[in-house]
Amino acid sequence: MPTLIPAASRAMAVFEVFAREKRELSNSDMARLLQVAESSTSDLLHTLHSLGYLMRTTRTRRFYPTGRMLETVRQIAENDPLTIAAQEAAEQLGARSDESAFVGVPDPTCVKVVATQPSRLPLRYILDVGARASFHASALGKALLALLPEDEARARLARHALRPLTSHTVLDVDALMAQVAEGRGRGWWESREEGSEGVYGLAVSGWLGDQPVGLSLAGPAERMKKNQEAYLTVLRGVRNALLTDS
Incomplete structure (x- = not known):
C-alpha cells in the first residue's frame, strides 16, 4: 500500500505558500506559514535552494522561487x-x-x-x-x-x-x-x-x-x-x- 512521504508534501507546500503570499519569505516566515519547526524548514529551503528551485535575494537574503519550476512545468505540459x-x-x-x-x-x-x-x-x-x-x-x-x-x-x-x-x-x-x-x-x-x-x-x-x-x-x-x-x-x-x- 503506497504511503505519503512528508518531505515531498512539504516541498510542494513551499511553492503553494509562495504562490499565495506573492512575496519573498525568510526561513522564520516559511516555518510559521507551514507550521513546521524552523530547523526543519531551514533544511527544506536549503535543499530547494541547492537544487536551483529557490534563490536568495541579495539585500534581504530571503527566499523566492526561481524560474526553474516554471520551465520544468512548461516542458512537462508540452509533452x-x-x-x-x-x-x-x-x-x-x-x-x-x-x-x-x-x-x-x-x-x-x-x-x-x-x-x-x-x-x-x-x-x-x-x-x-x-x-x-x-x-x-x-x-x-x-x-x-x-x-x-x-x-x-x-x-x-x-x-x-x-x-x-x-x-x-x-x-x-x-x-x-x-x-x-x-x-x-x-x-x-x-x-x-x-x-x-x-x-x-x-x-x-x-x-x-x-x-x-x-x-x-x-x-x-x-x-x-x-x-x-x-x-x-x-x-x-x-x-x-x-x-x-x-
Missing part, C-alpha cells in the same frame, strides 16, 4: 498526452469546419479550455488556451456535465451563483439539467447565444483515459445554424476517433 491529443482534436475540428474549435476539461466550478484552433473566416469567435467557460452557459459545459452523475452535476452548478451572461442565459438548474439530459439522448449539446450574444456553440464529449473531455465548435449564430448538421458530423467524427464513451 502531456492530454495537451497533445487536445491540440490534435482542435486542429482537426478547425480544418474540417473552418469554424473556431475548442477542447475543454472540467475544473471544479467551470470549464478550462486546453486547446483552440481559431477560424480562418473574418467573423469568428475566439477564446484563448487557459480561458474559462461556464458550465451553465456553454455547449462545452453542458457536454461535460452530461458525463457526471446527476447529483454531481447539480453540485457543480450549485457551487456558485449562476450569472446571466446574455439575455438568453438559462439560470434555472432544473431547466439546465433538462437540457443536459436532452443532449445526452441525442449525443450533442448546444448553447444558443447563452454565453455571448450572437454566438452559437455545438459540443460533444467523451473520455480520454480517465479524463472527461469536451469538443466544441462555435461561431456566429446564423452561420452555425445554417451548417449545423455538417458541423455535428465533424464533431462526431473527431470525437469517435479520439475519445471513448467511458
